Amino acid sequence: INRLGNVLVPNDSYGTIIEQKMQGLLESLWKEGAREVSGSKLCREIGLRCCNESSILYWAAKNNIPVYVPGITDGAVGYQTWLFSQDHDFKLNLLKDEGELSDLVFTAKKSGALIVGGGISKHHTIWWNQFKDGLDYVVYVSTADEWDGSLSGARPREAVSWGKISEKAKRVMIEGDASLILPVMVSTLVNRLGKA
Incomplete structure (x- = not known):
């Protein structure tokens, strides 16, 4: 069992499953020509390709709502992305997220x-x-x-x-x-x- 904050997560929902899903997702993106993605793009792809209707990322992606995770590299998803980049020409560009956030803030009433x-x-x-x-x-x-x-x-x-x-x-x-x-x-x- 794993603990995320005050939530207990069974092993079949964390660890190996994240490794398998993330490596498969990243391999697909790479084969489709992606060499650099923003954190929000990665969250969107996770929502579209790896999640079901019980997932916030699924619904955000389905409704074209960007999800920004400023600490995305601090955890299992970030680690798997780093691991993938060790033998693939692939980068996670968090500065793209900053540009999008800037646009959102400065255009919001x-x-x-x-x-x-x-x-x-x-x-x-x-x-x-x-x-x-x-x-x-x-x-x-x-x-x-x-x-x-x-x-x-x-x-x-x-x-x-x-x-x-x-x-x-x-x-x-x-x-x-x-x-x-x-x-x-x-x-x-x-x-x-x-x-x-």
């Missing part, structure tokens, strides 16, 4: 974020939005403490001080376990949208 946890994904989201006067809407969900000075525990007011969240933004910090809070949030949203 408004921006909002649901930030689950902290770390690189949280910072990447708020970082890019400081260049357009900050996020207009933001929900933080985290169990991280504020007192240690970590980014993960930083409250929205800290990002306001940097201009990463607009002073006028609608913002909230929900302290709690995302694996409990997100299902409640989604259920409530679906209920409210169904009544609208």
